[in-house]
Amino acid sequence: MRDEIAARLRGAGAEVMVDAPLAGRTWWGVGGAADLLVSAPRAEVVARVLGIAAEAALPVTPLGNASNLLISDDGVRGVVLVLAGELADAARDGDLLHVGGGADLVRLLRQADRAGWPGLGPLAGVPGTMGGAVVMNAGTHLGEVADILVDVDVALPGGARATLPASALALRYRSSTLPNGAVVLGATVRCAGDMDESRQKIREHLAYRxxxxxxxxxxxxxxFRNPPGTSAGRLIEGCGLKGFTIGAAQVSPKHANFVVNLGGATAAELRAVVEHVRRVVAEREGVVLTPEVHLAGAWDTGWDDGQPSSSTRN
Ligand SMILES: Cc1cc2nc3c(=O)[nH]c(=O)nc-3n(C[C@H](O)[C@H](O)[C@H](O)COP(=O)(O)OP(=O)(O)OC[C@H]3O[C@@H](n4cnc5c(N)ncnc54)[C@H](O)[C@@H]3O)c2cc1C
Structure with a gap:
C-alpha cells in the first residue's frame, strides 16, 4: 500500500522516500521516521500530493526546518511534506518580496543583506522556513511576521489553492489561524526602509542573541511562550530549574527557556523535561506555561492545553 502510494506521488512530480529518518532534519536532532517523506518542487505538485493524500485518507504534516517541532521517537504516520525547488526561492518586486514557503530564513537574510533588501528584522536569526514563520507568527525584538506580511498562497486539503490576506490569519503572539490542513506555499512580505539602518539593527540583534x-x-x-507581563525564562530560572536534566535533555544553564539536547537525547526525554518545567512553574508560581513548540507524529497525547499540534497516532 505504502509503495503504491509512493509510486503515485512520484508520478505527480514529487520526490519520495519511504520510512525516511527525520532526526537529522530537526533542530533538536530527535524523532523517528516518516512513513513517506515527500518533497515537492512546485505548487502544482503540492496540490497533487494533497489530492492523493486525501484520497488515501493519509494525514499530511508540513515540515519546515523543524526548528519548532518535537517529533515523536515513534515517527510520523502518513505524509511528511517538504517544500523545495521554486517553493524555496525569493524574489523582489519593488517594495514587496515574494518568498517561497520552503525558503530558509537564514539564507534569505544573507541574500537580503547582499542584495540590499531592507525590513526583514522580524525574521533575523530565526532558523526556520517562511512557511513555518507564518504558522508561528515568528518574531524577534525587531518585530514579528504580522508586521511585514501582506498575503500568503496556500494549498488546501484535496488540492485547491487560495491567496489569503494577512488579516485573515489572526496573527497573534507566536500563533496564527490557517484553514485546517493548509500548506503555506509562499508569502508576500513588505521590503521597505533604510538598508543601513536595517543592517545595523540586525547586527545588534544577532550579537545580543x-x-x-x-x-x-x-x-x-x-x-514556552512568554506569559503576559513576564518572561517564561525568568519564571523557570526563579524555580531553580536551570541545568535540570533528564537523560541528555537539559534546561539550558545559559537561558532557562531553552531546552537543549546535550547529545543523544530522545524526544521522550525532551518532552519529559518540558513537562517537568511546566509542572514545577505551575506549582510554585501559579502560572501554566504554554509550549511554543509544536508536537508532531505518533504521540499518545498532545500538550494538555489544546495547543495546536499535528499529533496523530494513526
Ligand atoms: C536556535 C533557535 C532560535 C530560534 N529563535 C526564534 C526567534 O527568535 N523567534 C521565533 O519566533 N522563533 C524562533 N525559533 C523557533 C522557530 O525557528 C520558529 O518558530 C520558526 O518559525 C519555525 O519554522 P520552521 O520552518 O522550522 O517550522 P517547523 O518547526 O518545521 O514547523 C512548525 C509548525 O509549522 C508547520 N509548518 C511548517 N511549514 C509549513 C508550511 N509551509 N505550511 C503549513 N504549515 C507549516 C509545521 O507542521 C509545524 O506545525 C528559534 C528556534 C531555534 C532552534
Whole structure:
C-alpha cells in the first residue's frame, strides 16, 4: 500500500522516500521516521500530493526546518511534506518580496543583506522556513511576521489553492489561524526602509542573541511562550530549574527557556523535561506555561492545553 502510494506521488512530480529518518532534519536532532517523506518542487505538485493524500485518507504534516517541532521517537504516520525547488526561492518586486514557503530564513537574510533588501528584522536569526514563520507568527525584538506580511498562497486539503490576506490569519503572539490542513506555499512580505539602518539593527540583534542564548547547542529556541507581563525564562530560572536534566535533555544553564539536547537525547526525554518545567512553574508560581513548540507524529497525547499540534497516532 505504502509503495503504491509512493509510486503515485512520484508520478505527480514529487520526490519520495519511504520510512525516511527525520532526526537529522530537526533542530533538536530527535524523532523517528516518516512513513513517506515527500518533497515537492512546485505548487502544482503540492496540490497533487494533497489530492492523493486525501484520497488515501493519509494525514499530511508540513515540515519546515523543524526548528519548532518535537517529533515523536515513534515517527510520523502518513505524509511528511517538504517544500523545495521554486517553493524555496525569493524574489523582489519593488517594495514587496515574494518568498517561497520552503525558503530558509537564514539564507534569505544573507541574500537580503547582499542584495540590499531592507525590513526583514522580524525574521533575523530565526532558523526556520517562511512557511513555518507564518504558522508561528515568528518574531524577534525587531518585530514579528504580522508586521511585514501582506498575503500568503496556500494549498488546501484535496488540492485547491487560495491567496489569503494577512488579516485573515489572526496573527497573534507566536500563533496564527490557517484553514485546517493548509500548506503555506509562499508569502508576500513588505521590503521597505533604510538598508543601513536595517543592517545595523540586525547586527545588534544577532550579537545580543549570541550573548544570551545557547546558539551552539541543539534546541528549538524558546520552549514556552512568554506569559503576559513576564518572561517564561525568568519564571523557570526563579524555580531553580536551570541545568535540570533528564537523560541528555537539559534546561539550558545559559537561558532557562531553552531546552537543549546535550547529545543523544530522545524526544521522550525532551518532552519529559518540558513537562517537568511546566509542572514545577505551575506549582510554585501559579502560572501554566504554554509550549511554543509544536508536537508532531505518533504521540499518545498532545500538550494538555489544546495547543495546536499535528499529533496523530494513526
Ligand atoms: C536556535 C533557535 C532560535 C530560534 N529563535 C526564534 C526567534 O527568535 N523567534 C521565533 O519566533 N522563533 C524562533 N525559533 C523557533 C522557530 O525557528 C520558529 O518558530 C520558526 O518559525 C519555525 O519554522 P520552521 O520552518 O522550522 O517550522 P517547523 O518547526 O518545521 O514547523 C512548525 C509548525 O509549522 C508547520 N509548518 C511548517 N511549514 C509549513 C508550511 N509551509 N505550511 C503549513 N504549515 C507549516 C509545521 O507542521 C509545524 O506545525 C528559534 C528556534 C531555534 C532552534
Amino acid at each position: 549570541a550573548a544570551t542564548q545557547p546558539t551552539h547547542q541543539r534546541s528549538c529556541g524558546s520552549t
